Amino acid sequence: MARSDTGPGQAYASAAPLLYTPQVNINFLQPLLEAAGPSGFEARAAKVWSEEAATFAHRVYSDHYGNVYAELNPDAGRPIILMGHLDEIGLMVSHVDDKGFISVLNLGGWDAQVLVGQRVRLLAEEGDLLAVIGKKPIHLMEASDREKGSKLEDLWLDTGLEAEDVRRRVPVGTVGVIEQPVFTVGERVVSKALDNRIGAYVVLEALRQLHGAGVPRRVIAVASAQEEIGAFGARVASYQLDPEAALVVDVTFETAQPGVDVKKVGRAEFGSGANLSVSALTSPKIVKGLIDTARRHEIPYTLSANPRRTGTDADEVALTRAGVPCGVVSVPQRYMHSPSEMVDMRDVQACIDLMAAWVGELPETSDHSR
Template sequence: MPDAQPAVNRDFLFSLLSQAAPSGCERRAADVWKKEAGTFARVSEDHYGNVYAELGPEGAPTIALMGHLDEIGLIVSHVSKEGWIHFLAVGGWDPQVLVGQRIRLLAPGGDLLGVIGKKAIHVMDQEERTKASKIEDLWIDIGLDGEEVAAKVPVGTYGVIEQPALMVGNRVVSKAIDNRIGGFIVLEALRAIKDLDLKHRVVAVGTSQEEIGVFGAHVSGYRLDPVAGIAVDVTHETEQPGVEKKKYGAAPFGSGANLSVGPMNNPTLLRQLTEAATREGVPYTLSASGRYTGTDADALTLVRGGVPTAVVSIPNRYMHSPSEMIDERDARACIDLIAAWVRGLSAENDFTR
């Protein structure tokens, strides 16, 4: 029996996920995103690594849909005379995840593959065996002598985990779900409304440098000056061990789009999203945030005179690891919800709290 039709555009998704694009070095993912966007929308980019796709009247009030394209990575800080490559984290790593991984270095002369080195358990003393690894205790080995490594790998070279995207059962697994999936969703939502007579200029943005401080959202939000915006990111899938529903709410695989409720989220926009979901039968869940959301929405909310924002998230297992996992049905729900919300907007909207 042939496989069921994928719930989403899997070819585009896997092309996006396969790119090496850590924070500050998003070019490869941005190029894939922009090429896809160019098949149905007006495209542009800025100097900071953000890419834009837009539909609707150019002079109309702007609606921003943001999903960041960067993934967590590494940056080379020192190369020893023996050829050991030491590095710093780019974004939030659990160092235990790095132990034993293969690494792709985005070197000036072409990509180089290496492995993360660590002292073997056989040569550790008893106390060392009980301690968690720290990044400063790890290194990258690319299998070359010291002089050649120094010539090929300058300080400042970026690296990412070398793992392919793949289907595991009915789920998508990748090192870059967070948050290549957000960039995917906002562009697919834009595609879903491409044949509408839009009342707004609707701009999907593949943002840069979210993982190190939501910096791309600051730049792109200021440039667009939107009347409202949605940030799409990942949230913790709550059926996995160790994720407490009493803290994160219930967001299991198959539950649809997850909407953030909290002080920085605009309640009028949230109500519009829940009404759109109910109207069109799109599944969703709610999760509370007591302060900020930890997404691009935090930056967009405070741009210029302030922008009403909402956060739409997709449940994700094993966040910030080489094996992040999502369910395509939830991605579909996020796409459908955002498109339904845009379709329901009137020419004049009051987002007053």
């Protein structure tokens, strides 16, 4: 998650939305978003991603850690990698009481306020179970309690089953995700898991463009695991691949939503395009190359200032082995870490086009040193 600000010379004006038309592969994106894939348990989402990758990539495979890979030109030397994390935040069962009510812990960074009244899909024994998140009704609260925020330890999951059935089917360690449908409003998509399933979508669609252009380089799209609990999958994947350079995709804060102080987080409104992170951990050459590419191709973009860490998989990739030159490309998003995250597909398309153009125009021998 990167802070953002407007980049110099870009084709962006807040008074007039950009006429940048996305090409949405909804037959891939919707099932990818709907798949349950909390951190460490990404297999269902990985299956959707892998099956789509297999329609065009030269090689598709996974590792023991849950990362999934799609390659072009596997024998063409050290790769350029495009990485977006596949996991979503979720919940893990910690206790079932004598009445069958389920206590849970965060699997990733939840604000308990957005969980109240939601439905959860538990990846349970004998098949998935739906549960509701319960809280004491306002009628039964003391006046002082009504002003307090909810805490996760005061909430519970209720499947409607008897305690014996719950304990059999939902042992401690069972994971779950929010159950919410995908819907669209014009160019905007609303769903759970957009952070960062949309990044996994972006890297595979960029790889598809490179395949269509016949790019001779070895390029690997990586749908990484466990970013939401520490970017552990990125560490494993980048060590294994030993890339020449990497572009990492994540989401950043959309700044037209109420309550955002642009003096602190910068500016990246819907329709402003791809957000590029400027950080101590990103490569100045790659950032400049992305900006130059965006200008040549009239792809809208903004810049973000992240003096130290970027808060993305790039923080791990950049420190792998002897260091990997990285760039971070982000999609502006509203309502991050909620059941109803929102992105604009124009910005998603800008990220896809920019990444594909940058990789496609790299010289045969590239120097990414600072």
